[in-house]
Amino acid sequence: MMPELPDVEVFRRDVHKAVKKKIDRITILDRRILRDVSDRTVRKKLEGTRFAGTDRIGKFLFLPTEGSTAAVVHFGMSGYPAWFDKKEDPPRYARVVLTLEGKKNLAFCWKRMLGRFSLADSIDSYRSKQHLGPDAMTLDKKAFREALSSSHKPVKALLMDQSTISGLGNIYADEVLFQSGIHPATPSDSLSQKEAQKMFTTMHRVIETSVRHRANPDELPESYLIRHRSEGASCPKCGGTVKKRRFSGRSSYFCPKCQKKQE
Numbered sequence: 001m002m003p004e005l006p007d008v009e010v011f012r013r014d015v016h017k018a019v020k021k022k023i024d025r026i027t028i029l030d031r032r033i034l035r036d037v038s039d040r041t042v043r044k045k046l047e048g049t050r051f052a053g054t055d056r057i058g059k060f061l062f063l064p065t066e067g068s069t070a071a072v073v074h075f076g077m078s079g080y081p082a083w084f085d086k087k088e089d090p091p092r093y094a095r096v097v098l099t100l101e102g103k104k105n106l107a108f109c110w111k112r113m114l115g116r117f118s119l120a121d122s123i124d125s126y127r128s129k130q131h132l133g134p135d136a137m138t139l140d141k142k143a144f145r146e147a148l149s150s151s152h153k154p155v156k157a158l159l160m161d162q163s164t165i166s167g168l169g170n171i172y173a174d175e176v177l178f179q180s181g182i183h184p185a186t187p188s189d190s191l192s193q194k195e196a197q198k199m200f201t202t203m204h205r206v207i208e209t210s211v212r213h214r215a216n217p218d219e220l221p222e223s224y225l226i227r228h229r230s231e232g233a234s235c236p237k238c239g240g241t242v243k244k245r246r247f248s249g250r251s252s253y254f255c256p257k258c259q260k261k262q263e
């Protein structure tokens with residue numbers, strides 16, 4: 001499953017153990033995952049330093065060092081971090097390996113090369129260069145309502161537009177819309193204040209619930225659409241039939257009974 005905000009938040013918490021530990025060595029096992037930086041620069045900037053903390057904006061993980069640089073990880077379609085013991089025995093798909101003091105190894109793995117490991121001068125500079133909108137969990141209610149009312153885009157496309165709201169991808173955008181009872185193709189600016197309000201609260205609840213279950217779809221409540229993402233499945237709310245349609249180039253799952261189309 002493609003990592004979205006809840007997955008990356010779980011990854012961030014897993015990686016947090018690396019904070020304050022000296023980075024003894026960086027091994028780049030596959031340079032293709034590096035973006036706009038050479039393996040030499042990565043080693044030069046990170047080896048011998050320590051991470052000061054961890055941060056996340058949407059689907060991006062940041063590891064700012066105690067110096068003036070931050071490692072940036074984007075998990076793309078298939079990435080994940082993994083701790084392992086023996087340096088000579090990294091996990092399958094490990095592309096970047098950090099050996100920390102105490103001989104702990106942290107690998108960043110990508111099955112497919114659709115992700116990136118990069119460096120930034122600061123989180124803020126990276127955010128503005130990448131035109132990343134505020135994280136879905138820190139965006140305030142008023143900004144959310146304004147984003148909706150000032151766009152005529154289908155609401156699903158808006159929820160997934162990382163320059164407006166960072167963090168939601170195809171699966172969680174569908175979940176938020178399902179639980180809010182809103183059809184994915186509804187023009188954003190046609191939603192009422194009340195609907196926008198409900199969607200905002202739902203978005204927070206869905207994300208928090210998912211993080212609590214380590215973003216494992218099989219452990220999410222049975223009432224979640226995520227448990228029923230197949231064409232013809234029964235809607236967990238009304239017993240109707242879950243439909244699959246393409247909107248804005250992505251497959252959307254929704255219940256036409258619970259999520260009525262609005263113009």
Ligand SMILES: [Zn+2]
Nearest residue numbers: 235238255258
């Ligand atoms: Zn339904």
